[in-house]
Amino acid sequence: MSRPGRDDAPDRLYTLTGGRSRSGDDSRFDLVTLVVAECDPVPGMQSEHAAILRMCDRPTAVVEIAAELRLPVSITRILLADLLAAGRIGARHPRKAALPDPDILEQVLVGLRNL
Numbered sequence: 001m002s003r004p005g006r007d008d009a010p011d012r013l014y015t016l017t018g019g020r021s022r023s024g025d026d027s028r029f030d031l032v033t034l035v036v037a038e039c040d041p042v043p044g045m046q047s048e049h050a051a052i053l054r055m056c057d058r059p060t061a062v063v064e065i066a067a068e069l070r071l072p073v074s075i076t077r078i079l080l081a082d083l084l085a086a087g088r089i090g091a092r093h094p095r096k097a098a099l100p101d102p103d104i105l106e107q108v109l110v111g112l113r114n115l
Helices: 010-016 047-055 062-069 073-085 102-114
Strands: 034-037 089-092
Touching: 034 047, 047 062, 047 073, 062 073, 073 089
Parallel strands: none
Antiparallel strands: 034 089
């Protein structure tokens, strides 16, 4: 049964990825990896690749790209790996925030309990 608004028929997905179920570098992309376009789309480029480049003019998470393209994350990772190998995008993980001081967390917890 197909979901409304989704065209994820297996033959379409097979065509998008050239028959690949994974790419050599797709493990680099998790759901929160930020992707930034390094160039503009060029004529003759696969439409999904061009769409990715257009939406990534600012850092965009992999999960947002997949949602916007209405594609499974696994397929989106393959497309992103192709663009990364071609030097058309940059990818990085968001900075990890420093963990707050445990004493401050304890004080907040006590304050919340007192409410």
